[in-house]
Structures are given as structure tokens and as C-alpha cells.
Amino acid sequence: MKKKSYGLPAESIVFIGEKKTEKISINVFEFNSDTCKEYILEDINDLRIKEDDTNYWIEIIGLHDISILEDIGSKYNIHPLILADIANTEHFPKLEITPDFVFIELKLIHYSSSDNEIDSEQIAFLIGEKILFTFLESQNDIFNFVKERLRGKHSKLTNYNIEFLSYSLLDSVVDKYYIILGDIGEKIEELEDEMLKGPNTKTMDIIHNLKRNLIFIRKAVWPLREIIRKLEMDIRDNHNAIGIYYKDLYDHIIQVIDTIETQRELLAEMMDIYLSSVSFKLNDIIKVLTIISTIFIPLTFISSIYGMNFHYMPELTWKWGYPLIMLIMFMIGFSMLMFFKRKKWF
Template sequence: MSYPFTSLSSKSGHLPGSTIHVGEKRAHKTSIDIVHYDGQELIGITDPTTDQLLDCQKKAGVSWIRVSGLHETNIIAEIGRLFHLHPLTVEDILNTNHRPKAEEFEDHLFITFRALKMMDNNLKQDQMSLVLGRGWVLSFEEQDHSRYATIIQHLEQHKGKARGRKSDYLFYRLIDVVVDDYFKLSEYFEVTNESLEDKVIRPDEKDYLPTIQRSKRQIFQCRKALMALREALVVVRRGNDALIHPSTLIYIEDVYEHTHHVIDDIEVQRDILASALDIYLSGQSNKMNQIMQVLTIISTIFIPLTFICGLYGMNFQFMPELTWRYGYFGVLLLMGIMAGIMLWLFRKKGWL
């Protein structure tokens, strides 16, 4: 299924902070859900009213407002107005091609980044945006793909620390899930690259260049997204005592270290893929050299034979061999002996 796509050029001429969706329309409609919880209860609300959204900023406990689908810009703009988001922040949320970054405001913290996942050997990318406020977290996703199903399940079953912590811990967990997906990507690249290395050294006739180029492009996209996410986490690590408790900074620091770890793994896989490409190209070059060697040997054998044929093909009147009864058979024998001697010499030198 193809989706309408809005390019970045469509924003040309508009004022900064304009609410224009950039990217693919990946959801049929924009949906909003609220998950409100504290140590005693958890409440889920689908398609909340404006009053219910405003209550999220006043209630005790933690309110997680999930927004799936970014193409209905009026809804995103309204949420930005209700939660006092800067117009440039709303603009960044709607730009699904935006480079990962983080910004700190007086009463909220904003981060946007790429969520990557491998599906059917294709790298799927989704833009994720999170806004951390006092007692609430906004999450904006291009589509509802149940990435955070495990977190919701843990909240419902009262597992882990989230139900007893504030919104900053939920903010950390939402980022951590995406970073964990990068670990899965790194493991996928490790397995596929090892398999690819084994294949390219085999003497078969398959063309592995498209596969290598596709993996190379996927690793590049993954590395690019990770490097930018790591830079964004530097802003989050600086901390805002009003929004992020020092006890949660330890977990954010751990996520930051995880990005370093994954980047190192991705760099290793990039080197392995480059090595596989070199091996493949060397193998192709060796095959071409072998073909050229065979053709050269054949040409070398036929050069003197062609000379003899050309010599006796000249139309001179006085050529003694032409009147000799066994001339034809003698020339054939001479040509056979010459070809045999050359084949013996080539074999002796190891060229055959």
C-alpha cells in the first residue's frame, strides 16, 4: 500500500512554527489514548475530551498521553496548545524527517529520534517524539505498532518500578525500549554479515553485490540515527531538577552508555561488511583473471597455427609444398606438434 507523502519543500515560504506534516501518512487517523497510573490504580482512556487532557496536568500520579498518527495537524496543534508546547516543538513533531535532537524548556523537556526495526529484511523507520512535563509524558508516533506493549503490560500488572516512580522514569523507559531495538538490529547485522561472509567466499555464480549494498545502506542509516540520538541524550543527561530526579539520571546515563555500546557494535559490523565487499570484489576479479588466462592460452596456441594457415593461404605460384603429395597432412602434423608443445610448456609452468 502506498501512502501520500509530503516533502520538506512544502514548508517553503511558511512561517517558523507552522503546523505542516512532513512525511508519509502511516495511520488512517490520529488516535489519542491516556494511561493514568499511580501506586494504587491504573486508568485507560481512549479518545479523551479536552477536559480530560487538561486534567492530566493537574492529577496526582503519572499521565501518559499516547498520540498515534501525525498527519492530522489540527489535532497535534491542539495538543500543543493544551500542554503549552512551543510552536517550533510542534513543528518538529510533525516533521518525520527531522534529525534526532533534544530541547529543554522551562516546564518541559522535548526529544525526537528515530525508532528502527527490521521487518522482512527491510529497515523500517518511525519518527518518535517525547515530551516530559511535571506528572505527564506525551508520546507521538507515526503509527501504532505496539512498540510499547511491554511497558503497558508491566504497568497493568504492577511489574517493575514504573508504578512507584514519577513521569521522568516513564520518559526514560520509553527511550530505553527504542535503544533496545537498536541492540536487536546490531544482533541482526551480526548474524547476516557472518552468513554473507561465508557466502561470498564460495565459488558460486550468485551476485551478492545488491545484498551487500542493501546491508551497507541499512547500517549507515542505523549509525546515523544512533549518533544523533546519542547527541540528543547529552541534553537529557544535563538534567532538569524540576523534571528529572537525580535517581532517574542514573538510568538515563545507562541508556546513554548503551548507545555507545550499540554504536561500537555497528562500527564493527560496518567494517565486517566492508571486508565482505572486498572479498566479493576480489573473488570476482579472480574469476575474471581465470577467464582471461584461459582465453590468453587459447589465443597463444592459435597464433602460430594461424600464421601457418595464413602462410599457405597465399596465392603464390611457386610454393613447393603445394605440389607435395603429403603436404596437407604434414602441415596438420606440424600444427598439432606445435600446439602439443605449447600445452606441455603451459602445464609445466602451472598455467593450466
């Protein structure tokens, strides 16, 4: 159920969106270059940060419990405006850099190629020096590969800091965009084959749905270009070796955007082809009907003359008058048909 914050102060923390999970989960990965420990918290206040080289990734699944966000805000000095953005699942992707945390908000896309339906959910990152919070609306497998790498011995993730883990998680989201665009690309290839066989109204509906889906994805991906660019520049200004990874991530986003634009152009061309084919079919139908009407114009004229009720019409009393008129009408129709055929009008 959606809630709105109309009339409330800007820093009011109000959950806005659809409740996608009943129970909120708090998963913690505690790791350094030697070990990685994973556990579940019942209360975020039970988290204890060690004063050593240990890094912490806290994954919070479910955003409808505002008290958890308030506890995180008070414990780690996070501005209420950022917490309000986390609770608003309808917010556009954004980046906010504060002295203690980097806040990133973006959209995770879900696409079903079978029924051509698309949906999204919000993912938020709070990146600190030794701690990373990720906020998801529901349980999903988007970060499973990163988790497996963390659990593995001698993982590159454990040898780096929180910024590299953040990069890996962001890269997983961008990789999901690649997968979705690949599925849409296959759908477009199937449509091209159908267009060659003969388009129909169902083809047009699929094209419209795909165009709508690509616009939806474009709205989610386009702000990421500026977000990752600013993030990469901020890391590079701090002389951090992780900057090159964020530069690579930026390049991936540019490729995703280029793929979206290419697929939109293909769909626009396919729509033009569909409309042209429909227009050609309509022209063929109109041409056939016009030829038939043209043939019957002189025949209708002759029949209308002999349909007049004048008393003195000598042809009406001829024995062979009716067969003669029918023969004349047949010859006229046949001659016109041959003329049209010689002109290659059909």
C-alpha cells in the same frame, strides 16, 4: 500525502510526512505508587490533571490532525516551534529543554529480514514534571512491554516518576535497534557462507542493500548519543537518582553505534573479497584465452604461408606434404601446451 511548509513562518504547524493511520487515538495511563488506570480520550481537552501525586502518560497515535497539537500547545504552554517539529515526521532526532518540558524526537526503525527492506517512523516525547506525551505516527507494539509493566501490581514504574517512565520508553526504542542489528548480523553471517561457496551478482546486491540500511540506521542513532548525554547531564545536575539509568542508556547507544560500525566494516571487507574473487575469475579466463591465442599464433603463421597463391611452392606437389604440415602444427601446439603446463601457467 506529504505537505510542505515552504514560505510559511517557522512556527507554522504543518503536517509533513505520510499519513499512516486514519483515526487518531489518545490513550491515557494515569498512575501513582498504588494504582494504574488506563482509558481512552475522544478529545484531548477532556484530560483533567489531579493536584496530587498522580502521573500521566498520554499516548497520541497519529500526527496528521494539527488541531490536537494546537490544543495541547495552548493548554500546556508548549512553544509552536516544538509543535511544528512534532508535526514534521521527516525531522532529524533532536533534544530541546524548556522550563516546563523536555522535548525529544527520534526515529523508530522497522526492518524486514526476508526482503531486506527498512523503514522508519517518528516518535516524539514531551516530558513534564507529572505528565508525559508520546506522539507516534501509527499503532505498533514498541511500548507494549512497558504498558504491561505499568498494569502489573507493585510495578517499579509506578513507584518512580515520569522521568523513569520516559527512560523505560526510550530504552524500548534502543532495544529495537539491538534486535534489528541482530537480524542484520545474521544476514551478514549467511552472506559469509555464500562467499565461501562462491559469490555472485545477487550477493553483491544484498551487500549494497545492507550497507544502505546500516547508513540509514546510523543516521537515526548517531544523534541519540548527544541527546541522551545532554539529558543525563541535565538530570544529574538536578541530583536525580534516575540519572544512573540514563547513563546506562547512553552506554547502550554507544554499543549500538559500535555494532553498526563493525557491521559496516565487515560488509566493506566482504565487498573487497567479492571484487577480488571476480577479478581472479576474470584473470583466469583471460589466462586461458591468452594461452589458446599463443598456441595458435605459430599455427596461424604456418597456415598463412601455405595460403599464399604462389605458383612455385614445391611442398604443394608433395604427396605427403599436407599430412607433414599437419603433424608439424600438432607437434608445435602440443610442445607449447606442455611448456605452459610445466611453468604451471594453468
